[in-house]
Amino acid sequence: MRLLEERIRKDGEAVNETVLKVGSFINHQVDSAFMDALGRDFAQHFAGKGITKVFTIESSGIAPALMAAKHLNVPMVILKKQTSKILEGNVYQTRVMSFTKGTSYELTLFADYIGKDDRVLLIDDFLANGEAAMGAARLISQAGASLEGIGILIEKSFQKGRSRLEEAGYHVYSQARVARLAEGVIEFLPEDGTDTGE
Amino acid sequence: MRLLEERIRKDGEAVNETVLKVGSFINHQVDSAFMDALGRDFAQHFAGKGITKVFTIESSGIAPALMAAKHLNVPMVILKKQTSKILEGNVYQTRVMSFTKGTSYELTLFADYIGKDDRVLLIDDFLANGEAAMGAARLISQAGASLEGIGILIEKSFQKGRSRLEEAGYHVYSQARVARLAEGVIEFLPEDGTDTGE
Numbered sequence: 001m002r003l004l005e006e007r008i009r010k011d012g013e014a015v016n017e018t019v020l021k022v023g024s025f026i027n028h029q030v031d032s033a034f035m036d037a038l039g040r041d042f043a044q045h046f047a048g049k050g051i052t053k054v055f056t057i058e059s060s061g062i063a064p065a066l067m068a069a070k071h072l073n074v075p076m077v078i079l080k081k082q083t084s085k086i087l088e089g090n091v092y093q094t095r096v097m098s099f100t101k102g103t104s105y106e107l108t109l110f111a112d113y114i115g116k117d118d119r120v121l122l123i124d125d126f127l128a129n130g131e132a133a134m135g136a137a138r139l140i141s142q143a144g145a146s147l148e149g150i151g152i153l154i155e156k157s158f159q160k161g162r163s164r165l166e167e168a169g170y171h172v173y174s175q176a177r178v179a180r181l182a183e184g185v186i187e188f189l190p191e192d193g194t195d196t197g198e
Numbered sequence: 199m200r201l202l203e204e205r206i207r208k209d210g211e212a213v214n215e216t217v218l219k220v221g222s223f224i225n226h227q228v229d230s231a232f233m234d235a236l237g238r239d240f241a242q243h244f245a246g247k248g249i250t251k252v253f254t255i256e257s258s259g260i261a262p263a264l265m266a267a268k269h270l271n272v273p274m275v276i277l278k279k280q281t282s283k284i285l286e287g288n289v290y291q292t293r294v295m296s297f298t299k300g301t302s303y304e305l306t307l308f309a310d311y312i313g314k315d316d317r318v319l320l321i322d323d324f325l326a327n328g329e330a331a332m333g334a335a336r337l338i339s340q341a342g343a344s345l346e347g348i349g350i351l352i353e354k355s356f357q358k359g360r361s362r363l364e365e366a367g368y369h370v371y372s373q374a375r376v377a378r379l380a381e382g383v384i385e386f387l388p389e390d391g392t393d394t395g396e
Contacts, residue, residue, distance in 0.1 A: 029311040030274045032252075032267035054230075059257035063274075066261050069230035076228045076261075113227040 001041055001175035004153065005188050007034065014181045018128075018156070026153065027060040027125055038175060039067020042123060042151040045173050046072070049148045051121045053077055053114070055140070057107065057132050064153055065123035072121070077113045079136055081105040092142045096135035100128075107135040111143065118145040127152040127174060130161030137170065154178060157189055199239055199373040202351065203386050205232065212379045216326075216354070224351065225258040225323055236373060237265020240321060240349040243371050244270070247346045249319045251275055251312070253338070255305065255330050262351055263321040270319070275311045277334055279303040290340045294333035298326075305333040309341065316343040325350040325372060328359030335368065352376060355387055 013021040025031040042064070054076045056065030062078060069076035083105060085093060090111035097104045114120075122136050133150055140147045147170060155162055155174035158181075165172050180187040211219040223229040240262070252274045254263030260276060267274035281303060283291060288309035295302045312318075318338050320331060331348055338345045345368060353360055353372035356379075363370050378385040 023308070024310065025273075028276055028278075028308060030264060030267070030276070032264055032274050033271060035264065036268055059260065059276075062257065062260045063264050066228060066230055066233065066264060069228070070234050073231060075223075076230050078226055078228070078257075080226075110221070110226060112222065 001038075003041075004038060004176040008154070008176055008178075008186060012186060014184055014186045016183055017181055020154065020156075020178065020181055020186065022154065027063075030063050035063050036067050038064055038153065039069075040071045041175060042068035042121070042173070043071030046121050046149050046151065049121070050119045051148055052118045053120050055079060055109075055120050055122045055136060057081070057124055057136060060126075061124040064125060064151075068121065068123050068151060075113075077109070079139065080108045082108045092139045094135045094138045094142075096131050099131065107132070107139060109136075109139040109143065114140070114143040114145050116144040118143075119148045120145055121149050121151060122147060123151045125153045127155045127161040127165075127172070128159045130159075130164040133161065133165055133170075134168070137165075137168065149173060151175075156181075199236075201239075202236060202374040206352070206374055206376075206384060210384060212382055212384045214381055215379055218352065218354075218376065218379055218384065220352065225261075228261050233261050234265050236262055236351065237267075238269045239373060240266035240319070240371070241269030244319050244347050244349065247319070248317045249346055250316045251318050253277060253307075253318050253320045253334060255279070255322055255334060258324075259322040262323060262349075266319065266321050266349060273311075275307070277337065278306045280306045290337045292333045292336045292340075295329050297329065305330070305337060307334075307337040307341065312338070312341040312343050314342040316341075317346045318343055319347050319349060320345060321349045323351045325353045325359040325363075325370070326357045328357075328362040331359065331363055331368075332366070335363075335366065347371065349373075354379075 054069040057079045065076050092109045093106045096107045149171045152174040155177045157177045177189040179189045252267040255277045263274050290307045291304045294305045347369045350372040353375045355375045375387040377387045
């Protein structure tokens with residue numbers, strides 16, 4: 001999606017080989033009209049998949065997920081990052097490593113908000129090594145529901161996340177695919193290549 | 199706003215005298231179309247105030263704040279809860295007690311996302327004792343900007359938050375005002391009374 005790539009070129013800041021700051025319009029200050037347009041694009045891309053719920057992982061995926069859910073006219077469900085296992089209540093949990101922070105957490109989904117017939121679209125802001133998305137996929141699988149697609153704002157294509165998700169059989173659509181980062185340098189993949197043939 | 203009160207009667211769950219669960223449509227699973235309508239109501243209420251930015255506190259205020267920002271056609275800024283003071287960078291910070299959790303955090307606003315000319319609308323999901331909103335008001339004041347209004351989904355009118363904010367001179371608009379909670383009991387104020395005469 002050229003719209004997001006153009007905005008990243010204009011307002012993003014490449015700090016080093018791995019860190020891309022988009023706090024001025026994506027995940028700290030949010031351009032609400034732009035986010036609405038990105039949500040509409042996700043909804044258009046996944047139209048016809050029979051999506052019943054949009055899932056995201058707190059907290060920076062909430063804005064794009066909410067806009068995608070609105071355009072698909074379905075609910076949005078927030079997966080929580082808990083520091084420990086919840087022993088009471090009907091929940092699905094799985095441990096996820098956060099390589100960025102060197103910590104781990106229990107990704108948590110309340111059973112009330114998913115059913116076997118649900119067809120889920122997962123939305124997140126960044127895709128790097130795919131740990132969080134793989135965790136979400138495990139929870140959805142545990143619940144007996146199906147993960148129909150994964151929508152990402154910014155994919156770090158030089159990391160292994162996309163290939164891990166595709167090898168696991170998931171359809172990934174990223175609105176911006178970053179091929180390389182360096183201080184002051186942001187390069188995208190030559191064409192969007194986000195349609196994996198489906 | 200009767201729309202939200204009706205929905206709380208239908209789908210909210212009063213656990214005891216202080217806890218009202220709205221996880222099925224507000225802050226865990228989010229009814230995206232309903233949240234869009236609540237955002238539109240905030241935008242209509244604060245139209246004419248010259249709002250330039252909508253602020254919220256991570257993470258359960260993000261959904262209503264984003265929808266309000268979209269309808270006002272302004273950016274949304276997320277105030278972060280940090281565990282410690284940030285010593286580098288240009289930030290405003292203030293300590294906020296969380297009575298619910300018995301902890302405190304540094305409410306943090308990056309200076310890049312506020313200017314002296316900004317006219318801010320603060321949106322949050324719950325108003326109880328007003329600690330978080332008072333903290334946000336201090337940050338906005340530190341930055342030399344003006345807090346033009348505070349929009350709340352659910353006010354616990356039996357707690358002191360609203361009176362604290364009004365005594366400090368702020369205009370508070372709550373879409374649902376809960377007079378009393380008990381296990382299985384939810385009572386609202388007799389009329390919405392949310393217009394404080396402005």
